Amino acid sequence: MSVESGENRPMSTNSAPATSQRRASNTWWAMEPSAVASELDVDLEVGLGDGAADDRLARFGPNELSHDDGPSLLRRFFSQFTDPLVGLLIAAIVISLAAWTIEDSSSVPVEAIVIALIVVANAVIGLWQEGRATRAVDALRRLTAAHSTVVRDGERRSVSTTELVPGDVVVLAEGDVVGFDGRLVESASLEVNEAALTGESMAISKHTELVPSDAPVADRSNMVLSGTSVVKGRGRAVVVGTGHETEVGRIATLLGDTDVEPTPLQRQVARLGRTLGIAVVVLAVVVIAAIMATSDVDTAEEALDALLVAVSLAVAAVPEGLPAIMTVVLALGVQRMSRRNAIVKRLLSVETLGSASVICTDKTGTLTRNEMTVVRVATATGEATFTGVGYDPDGSVEMGDDADLDDLIELVRAAAIASDATLERDGERWVPNGDPTEVALVVAAAKLPDDDRRSNDTRVDELPFDSDRKLMSVLVADGAVQYTKGAPDVLLDRCVSEARCGATIDLHDDRVAELRGQVERFADAGLRTLGVARRRHDGRPDPFDEGAERELEWLGLVGLSDPPRLEAAEVIDRARSAGIRTVMLTGDHPRTAVAIGASLGLGNTDDPITGTQLDRLDWDDRSEVSATVESTDVFARVAPEHKLRLVRALQHDGHIVAMTGDGVNDAPALRRADIGVSMGDVGTDVAREASDMVLADDDFATIVTAIEEGRNIFADIRKFLRYLLASNAGEVLVMVIGVLAAGPLGLRLGDGLAVPLLATQILWINLLTDSALALALGVDSSVEDVMSEPPRRLTDPIIDRAMWVTIAIVGTVTALAGLVALDLELAGGMLGGDGDLESGRTMVFTTIVLAQVFNAFNSRSDRVSAFVKLFDNRLLWAAVVATVLLQVAVVHLDVLNRAFETTPLSISQWATCWGLAATVLLANELRKLFARRRHDSAG
Numbered sequence: 001m002s003v004e005s006g007e008n009r010p011m012s013t014n015s016a017p018a019t020s021q022r023r024a025s026n027t028w029w030a031m032e033p034s035a036v037a038s039e040l041d042v043d044l045e046v047g048l049g050d051g052a053a054d055d056r057l058a059r060f061g062p063n064e065l066s067h068d069d070g071p072s073l074l075r076r077f078f079s080q081f082t083d084p085l086v087g088l089l090i091a092a093i094v095i096s097l098a099a100w101t102i103e104d105s106s107s108v109p110v111e112a113i114v115i116a117l118i119v120v121a122n123a124v125i126g127l128w129q130e131g132r133a134t135r136a137v138d139a140l141r142r143l144t145a146a147h148s149t150v151v152r153d154g155e156r157r158s159v160s161t162t163e164l165v166p167g168d169v170v171v172l173a174e175g176d177v178v179g180f181d182g183r184l185v186e187s188a189s190l191e192v193n194e195a196a197l198t199g200e201s202m203a204i205s206k207h208t209e210l211v212p213s214d215a216p217v218a219d220r221s222n223m224v225l226s227g228t229s230v231v232k233g234r235g236r237a238v239v240v241g242t243g244h245e246t247e248v249g250r251i252a253t254l255l256g257d258t259d260v261e262p263t264p265l266q267r268q269v270a271r272l273g274r275t276l277g278i279a280v281v282v283l284a285v286v287v288i289a290a291i292m293a294t295s296d297v298d299t300a301e302e303a304l305d306a307l308l309v310a311v312s313l314a315v316a317a318v319p320e321g322l323p324a325i326m327t328v329v330l331a332l333g334v335q336r337m338s339r340r341n342a343i344v345k346r347l348l349s350v351e352t353l354g355s356a357s358v359i360c361t362d363k364t365g366t367l368t369r370n371e372m373t374v375v376r377v378a379t380a381t382g383e384a385t386f387t388g389v390g391y392d393p394d395g396s397v398e399m400g401d402d403a404d405l406d407d408l409i410e411l412v413r414a415a416a417i418a419s420d421a422t423l424e425r426d427g428e429r430w431v432p433n434g435d436p437t438e439v440a441l442v443v444a445a446a447k448l449p450d451d452d453r454r455s456n457d458t459r460v461d462e463l464p465f466d467s468d469r470k471l472m473s474v475l476v477a478d479g480a481v482q483y484t485k486g487a488p489d490v491l492l493d494r495c496v497s498e499a500r501c502g503a504t505i506d507l508h509d510d511r512v513a514e515l516r517g518q519v520e521r522f523a524d525a526g527l528r529t530l531g532v533a534r535r536r537h538d539g540r541p542d543p544f545d546e547g548a549e550r551e552l553e554w555l556g557l558v559g560l561s562d563p564p565r566l567e568a569a570e571v572i573d574r575a576r577s578a579g580i581r582t583v584m585l586t587g588d589h590p591r592t593a594v595a596i597g598a599s600l601g602l603g604n605t606d607d608p609i610t611g612t613q614l615d616r617l618d619w620d621d622r623s624e625v626s627a628t629v630e631s632t633d634v635f636a637r638v639a640p641e642h643k644l645r646l647v648r649a650l651q652h653d654g655h656i657v658a659m660t661g662d663g664v665n666d667a668p669a670l671r672r673a674d675i676g677v678s679m680g681d682v683g684t685d686v687a688r689e690a691s692d693m694v695l696a697d698d699d700f701a702t703i704v705t706a707i708e709e710g711r712n713i714f715a716d717i718r719k720f721l722r723y724l725l726a727s728n729a730g731e732v733l734v735m736v737i738g739v740l741a742a743g744p745l746g747l748r749l750g751d752g753l754a755v756p757l758l759a760t761q762i763l764w765i766n767l768l769t770d771s772a773l774a775l776a777l778g779v780d781s782s783v784e785d786v787m788s789e790p791p792r793r794l795t796d797p798i799i800d801r802a803m804w805v806t807i808a809i810v811g812t813v814t815a816l817a818g819l820v821a822l823d824l825e826l827a828g829g830m831l832g833g834d835g836d837l838e839s840g841r842t843m844v845f846t847t848i849v850l851a852q853v854f855n856a857f858n859s860r861s862d863r864v865s866a867f868v869k870l871f872d873n874r875l876l877w878a879a880v881v882a883t884v885l886l887q888v889a890v891v892h893l894d895v896l897n898r899a900f901e902t903t904p905l906s907i908s909q910w911a912t913c914w915g916l917a918a919t920v921l922l923a924n925e926l927r928k929l930f931a932r933r934r935h936d937s938a939g
C-alpha cells in the first residue's frame with residue numbers, strides 16, 4: 001500500500017473514494033453511517049487527512065456551482081460601442097467623412113481619424129472603469145464567502161465552504177448554512193429549514209436513523225442538503241455531494257450571489273443622463289439653426305461642418321461617463337469600508353448607509369467587549385465574589401458571611417456542566433472555545449476550591465439555548481439529574497423549591513420576591529445575570545423536551561461582568577451629532593441594560609421597554625406604537641421577533657433603520673431593516689446571509705464608521721456630478737452664446753462656419769474632463785465634516801438647488817471667460833485683438849480646458865473653500881498635471897496642431913488663458929462665501 005507524500009497514514013484516509021463514479025447514484029440515506037464512512041474512505045472521528053482533502057479537491061473540483069466568468073475582454077470592448085452616445089460619435093465620423101469627400105478627398109481625413117481615436121479612447125476608459133468595478137465586486141464576493149467547520153486530521157477547523165470535499169466530516173451548529181449534501185452521523189435535536197429547496201417554511205427535525213431507499217428528497221430525514229440552514233440543535237454529517245453533485249446543484253440554482261443590481265441612486269443618475277441627453281439633442285438643433293442663420297453657410301460642405309459641430313456639442317454635453325464613474329466610486333467605497341472592517345454585500349447598502357437615522361444595536365459584543373467574567377454569585381445561604389482577570393482560571397473565591405461552600409460548588413459546577421464551552425491551555429495563554437457566557441462559567445468552576453466529590457457528569461441529552469426561551473438544559477447521571485440555566489426571571493417562574501445546605505426547601509412568594517430583588521441588585525451593577533436550577537428524575541425522561549423545564553429547584557444566581565467597549569460612548573455621541581439615534585436591543589435584564597446604556601451615554605435610558613411590554617402593545621394602534629418606540633433608547637429582554645416589529649414601527653415613523661443581529665431568528669429583522677448588520681465573528685451564517693453588511697470585528701464603532709463612509713461616498717458622487725455638469729454647461733454655453741453673440745459683438749468668426757470651437761476641439765475637452773479629473777473627484781477625501789449634518793433623506797434629489805446654482809454660475813462664467821479670450825484675440829470685437837481665427841479658437845479652447853481644471857477644485861464642496869485641504873487629493877493633482885500637459889501638447893506639437901487646427905500660443909497668451917480660466921474659481925469662491933454666511937446664520 002502506498003503512502004502519500006511521506007505521510008505515515010494509511011491509504012484509506014488519503015485517497016479519493018474508489019467508488020466515486022457511483023457517488024451520485026448512492027442511496028446514502030438507506031445506508032448505516034459506518035457503511036457511508038467506508039464507502040467514502042473516511043474515519044468518522046478523525047475526518048480526512050489534509051493530503052486526502054487536497055487530492056479530492058483536485059479530483060472533484062471546488063464545492064461551487066461554476067458560474068459564468070462573463071463576456072470576454074474583446075466582447076466587453078465592443079459592448080462599449082453599443083452606447084447611444086457612441087452612435088452619436090460614429091455619426092460625427094460619418095458626417096466628417098462626408099464633408100471631407102466633398103471638400104478634398106485627396107488629403108488625409110484628419111478630423112474623422114481624430115474623432116475615431118476619441119471613440120476608441122472613450123471605449124478604453126469605459127472598459128477600464130468597468131473592469132475596476134467588476135474586480136471590486138468580485139473581491140466583495142470572496143469576502144462574504146461562507147465557511148464550514150470540518151474535522152480534519154482529528155481537529156476541528158474552519159474552512160471555506162468551497163473547499164469541502166466528499167468524505168469531509170462537517171460539524172453543524174445552529175445558524176449554519178449547509179453548503180453541501182451530507183449524511184447525518186450525529187444529531188442533537190437538529191432542526192433544519194429547507195424552505196430554499198422545498199418551499200416548506202417549518203423547520204424539519206433531522207436524525208441519523210435509516211430511511212427507505214425509495215424515499216423522496218423531502219422525506220430523507222437523515223440527510224442535510226446544500227442551501228438549507230440549521231435552525232436548532234447540533235449535528236455531524238459526512239459530505240456525500242459537493243458542487244453540481246448536490247440536489248441544488250442538479251437544479252443549478254445560483255445561491256448567494258452578490259447583488260449587482262443598479263441602486264436607486266445609480267438609476268436616478270442614469271435617468272438624469274438620459275434627460276440631459278434629450279435636452280442636449282434639442283439644443284443641438286437650436287445651435288444648428290443659429291449657425292445656419294448667422295454664418296454664410298451656402299455649400300453642402302459647410303452645412304455638414306455645422307452638423308458636425310452640433311453633433312460634437314451633443315456628445316460633449318452628455319455626461320456619458322456618469323454611470324461608469326458611479327459604479328467605480330461605489331465599488332471603491334465598498335473596498336475602503338471592508339478595510340475598516342465593514343463588509344458591505346450590496347452596493348445599494350452604501351447609499352442607504354449614508355441615510356441611516358436609527359441604529360438598533362445588540363448590547364453583548366457590540367457595545368460591550370463580550371469578555372465575560374463571573375464576578376458575583378448568590379446561593380440561598382449567601383454571596384461569594386470571584387477574583388481573577390479574563391479567562392485565566394488563576395483566581396480565587398471569597399465567600400461571604402454565612403455562605404455555604406457546598407451550595408456554592410453545586411451552583412457553579414451545575415452552571416459549568418450545562419455549558420458547551422471549553423478552555424484550553426496554549427503555552428502561557430488560555431484559549432476559550434464557545435459562547436463567552438459559558439466560557440466564563442467554565443472558568444469560574446476552575447476557580448473553585450478542590451472538590452473531591454465526583455459525580456457522573458457525562459451528558460446524556462440536552463436542550464440547546466435559544467434566545468426566545470432564554471434557557472438551556474442538560475441531562476446527566478444517566479438521565480437522573482437535569483441542570484437548567486438561563487435568564488433568572490424566566491427560570492424563577494419555573495422553580496418550585498430552592499436548595500439550601502444540601503436540603504430542598506419549598507419556594508414561597510415572599511422568597512421569590514426576595515430573589516427577584518437580588519437579581520435586580522446584580523443587574524443594577526451592570527452585571528449580566530444567569531439563574532441555575534436542578535431537577536431530579538426517577539428515570540431518564542423520554543422524550544426530553546421543553547416540558548422538562550418546570551418544577552425546578554433553584555440553585556442560585558450568577559452575575560457576570562462584561563465591560564463596555566472603551567470607545568463606544570464616544571461613537572454614540574458622534575452618531576448623535578450626525579443626527580443618528582442609537583437604540584439598544586438586548587436579551588439581557590432591563591436593569592443590566594439600563595446600567596450599561598447609561599454608562600455609554602445612550603440618549604434615553606430611564607424607562608426601558610421590555611419584550612413583555614411590547615407583547616402587550618396594540619400594534620394596530622399606530623400612535624401608541626409610535627409613542628412607545630420613540631419613548632426610550634433601551635429595549636430589554638427582547639426576543640428576535642420583537643426586533644422585526646420594532647424595525648417596522650421605526651420605518652413607519654419615517655426612519656431609515658440599521659439593525660444588528662447574529663442569530664438564526666434575527667434573519668427576518670435583518671432582511672426587513674434598511675441595513676441589516678450581522679456579526680462576522682460570533683454571528684451565524686444565516687444572519688450573515690440575511691444581512692446587507694457584516695462587521696468583521698463585531699464592533700458598534702464599525703457601524704458608525706460605515707455610515708460615515710457611506711456619507712463620504714455620497715459626497716464624492718455629488719462632487720463629480722457638480723463638476724461634470726458645470727463643465728458640460730460651460731462647453732454648451734460657450735458655443736450657444738458664441739454663435740448667437742458673435743454677430744452683435746462684431747466678432748469675425750471666419751467667412752464660413754461662425755463657431756468658437758471646432759468639433760474635434762469640443763470632443764477633446766470632453767475626453768479630458770470626463771475621465772481623469774472626474775474620477776479623481778470620485779475618490780476625493782472629504783473636505784466637509786459629513787458627520788456634522790443630519791442624515792440625507794432617501795427621497796432627496798441628488799442635485800439640490802445649491803448645486804444647480806453652482807452649475808449655472810460656473811457654466812456661465814466658463815463660457816464668458818472663453819468668449820473674452822476669443823474677443824481679446826480676434827480683430828473686430830469689443831476688446832479688439834489682431835489674431836487670426838485659428839489662434840482665437842486655440843485661446844477659447846485652452847481657456848475652457850483650464851477652466852475645467854479650476855472647476856475640479858471648485859467641485860470638492862458646495863460650501864467649503866477650494867483652498868481647504870488643497871493638497872490632500874494627490875490623484876486630483878496628478879490628473880491636473882496630466883490635463884495641462886496634454887493641452888500643452890495639443891497647442892504646441894505640430895502634428896496635433898494639424899489634427900486639432902490649433903496654433904502655438906505665446907507666454908502672454910497662455911497667461912491670459914490662465915487668468916481668464918481662474919475667474920471660474922473666483923466666482924465660485926464668492927458664491928461659497930455667501931453660502932457659508934447663510935448657513936452660519938441659519939444654523
Ligand SMILES: Nc1ncnc2c1ncn2[C@@H]1O[C@H](COP(=O)(O)OP(=O)(O)OP(=O)(O)O)[C@@H](O)[C@H]1O
Pocket residue numbers: 362363364365435437438465466467468470471472485486487488528529530531585586587588589
Ligand atoms: N448560554 C446560555 N445559557 C443559558 N442562558 C443564557 C445563555 N446565554 C444567555 N443566557 C441568558 O439569556 C439572556 C438573554 O441572552 P441572549 O443571548 O438572548 O441575549 P444577548 O443576545 O446576549 O443580548 P444582546 O442582545 O445584548 O447581545 C441572558 O441575559 C442570560 O440570562
